[in-house]
Amino acid sequence: MQLLIQSIITGILLGGLYAAIGVGMSIIFGIMGLTNIAHGNLMILSAFFVLIFTTAMGVNLISSILIAIVLMVIIGFLFQKFLVNAVIDKGDTPALLVTFGLSIIIQNILEIIFGADARSIRSNFATVNVVDTEYFSISGAYLTNFIVAILVIAALTLIFNKTDIGRAIRATSDNTKAAELMGVHTKFIFAVAMAIAMVTACIAGFLVGNTFVFYPYSGTQYLIIAFGVVVIGGMGSIVGTLLGGMILGLAQLLGAYFFGTGNQILSGYIFMLIILTIKPDGLLSNKKRA
């Protein structure tokens, strides 16, 4: 019984982290129809940035994260402006390949610089159990993940619904030609969206580095999680991402509880397939089927 309660709580909290991992990918897909294969690698790149600033340069954690966010926003903006925008009108495949190329480049540069060793940016807070009762316990890292994820999703929802730039992003996602006719410079909006996605990737990268160990090649592992989250929640839906993250997290932990820890990942994806069968567009998709 204790283990079941613990599994459910951990599943939900882990789901928060998964949502943070998936949300950037969901934004990019929803707005540009672009599957960003490099999303996981960009997260890991951010984690390495935070690692360098905190360990090698002695900057405090919060400042390190902020500097990493600024760097990632610049990288995202340039990546969009000079690489993706150049090919996005030529169909889905060229842009997809550009992100694929970027993912390989990031992995290899990280490996050249840092080697293939496991790294971690665990803060002191991360490993402490902040809640410790008879039935369950919650570690600092998991609680941080969950709270930060909720804040990120809430902030994004606010930006998208209440600001002019947010509305322009949604309009562009809804109908690019019509948005252009309203005077929206849609390619600029794409770059803004990429920059926002980079902020979330950077935050997710830090959370992952604060919770688990990571390697230069960890990006792929998190890309797959992002895919799962986005597919379950519905491509392009921000709130759907939170739902998708929690469902995937719960499915994994409950799968581990009922079928053994070896089946944790498997049960998560079996659950994803079940949802896909029932609702092929995901739970809260904003894209209509023709």
Add this chain to the structure above:
Amino acid sequence: MNKDIILSVEDIDVYYGDFLAIHNVSMNVKAGTITSIIGANGAGKTTLLDTIMGLNKPRKGKIVFEGEDITGMRTSAIVRKGLSMAPEGSMVFEGMSVKENLLMGAYAPKSRKMRSELMEKVFLLFPVLKEKENQLATFLSGGQRQMLAIARTIMSNPKLIICDEISLGLAPVIINDIYDKVKEINETGITFLIIDQEVQRSIEHSDYSYVMVSGSIVLQGVASELPEDEVKDAFFGINKYA
């Protein structure tokens, strides 16, 4: 250059890849008028409008709006000059409320400043949009969508409104409503350039008409004076024009 002319298209060629979609098209739109373009499907009407709005770039020729060369300008810049288009199929933002759609219409900085004023004007013209302001556009009827599309153009405080396929898929009663609104808006001094699939109606509601056949303009004139037979011939591509 005649000051009455708000928009002039001079000798443009537009290609899609190697395909010549529009050839040597010239036209003038007089300020304050309702001007229409008539032509069968595939005659290049939509291509012409898209090109005026900067969505396509002409390979040759130029487009002048209020004496300023806007050829090759980005659409967002053209909208800021005072041109606005209600595209074919209305293209409202389905996932956004009616109000948000209207706010998007006033996205350009100049119109953004006066958007509450413009919104009032629009709601006065289209009371039904006021009733549904908080509903998602996806739940609107075809006629309401077209009204929203036109209302959205007004939100940019334009001098010229372009309507592509203004009556496509709408019931006759609704079409009359929409033309009444167009007339009403036109009387406030906004010029219209309209495409309507139905020739007769198009001519009836406009001051001046252009007839397009396979990418070229073959006939033009004061709408009420256009010889009906020749328009028909042109429309069906009878020899003389083919």
